[in-house]
């Protein structure tokens with residue numbers, strides 16, 4: 183990571199902790215497993231991103247329905263999907279300091295080559311090039327070997343290993359029959375889900391970029407086997423980018439990476455990742471894959487249930503093919519935080535402002551009385567209670583008005599409403615715009631309408 187990029191990451195991590203967005207989990211116990219908690223503003227931000235996604239891809243469309251499946255699913259499902267046998271990453275241990283690393287990542291950093299799956303080549307490269315351990319600097323490696331990333335657990339009443347789902351997609355496929363039997367879905371149609379996924383990553387890191395417990399927003403979009411899928415695939419790619427722009431990412435930070443044909447699974451026709459220019463490199467933000475009929479066929483075979491669709495128009499039954507657009511929640515949050523972060527010089531001082539798009543800002547409006555005197559506090563609290571029904575609002579009477587503006591800028595509140603002594607006579611308040619810092623005097627009775635209009639802009 184370059185010095186500037188590292189500085190930006192440090193600023194984001196520090197702001198997130200200081201301002202109640204994201205905390206290291208179990209800090210009182212010394213932290214745990216590179217995990218994080220979302221604080222009050224982080225939870226709002228994350229929920230707003232998830233809500234926006236659900237609105238865009240479920241509510242605003244006629245061809246997609248949403249489900250909410252369990253985390254613990256029948257282990258046969260993960261056998262059918264290939265996760266039990268093949269959901270592996272290559273790991274290698276430093277024999278000196280006993281730290282564990284992703285072998286493919288170490289090799290790629292050294293040679294630029296992606297040796298995915300080629301364990302012997304990875305072991306040889308690390309030895310031949312005398313790769314240094316990033317933790318202790320020694321060069322004494324075990325062989326690279328596969329590590330299955332699914333978390334295992336036990337369940338009362340069930341004999342055998344149970345897994346925490348490593349992706350949300352599994353529940354969508356296992357509910358395919360119930361959805362098609364109970365809903366009036368017509369091909370092409372999608373089933374969407376937002377929820378937790380768990381992966382026992384060998385190395386978690388880069389703040390909330392790679393976690394062991396995270397959330398996905400996924401869609402399985404079912405199409406006819408002989409459908410002209412290329413335009414649909416392109417459309418989904420555009421929609422992924424459109425969503426990224428809606429949460430405030432800059433177009434110039436977004437790119438695409440097509441997985442080489444020879445690396446695709448046998449059933450996949452195409453996989454393209456939407457990449458984001460993170461401070462630690464251009465990395466996967468979202469992905470979309472054409473998975474053919476692999477999943478429904480596999481789950482059909484394993485379960486003994488026919489997972490088919492009856493096409494009334496064509497009077498035929500078939501196993502649909504599927505396009506799978508997938509979005510990471512925490513990566514969306516991290517990219518939104520990075521994109522929103524701005525530093526500006528104002529009257530010789532640095533103003534830090536999070537310029538979130540208004541619809542994902544954790545707090546919409548802050549109500550700030552200029553003094554703690556009852557004559558201002560009372561009308562300010564009344565305005566606060568009136569605004570609360572339409573906007574996520576916050577009331578703050580502590581510290582100087584300058585400090586309160588600074589705090590609201592740092593959490594990205596689009597509007598601050600200041601109640602001052604003039605309010606008592608002109609029945610108006612000052613509304614400050616986060617980005618322009620311009621102030622407008624608005625009659626209290628017109629305030630809700632004024633702000634509603636602003637949020638529609």
Ligand code: GAP
Nearest residue numbers: 349351391392393396467468469508509510513
């Ligand atoms: N069902 C397809 C699937 O799970 P994936 O590329 O493995 O595909 C989808 O994961 C998305 O989930 C990624 O694009 C990324 O945004 C997010 N993701 C994957 N692993 C993650 C991790 N360890 N931590 C945080 N997000 C992760």
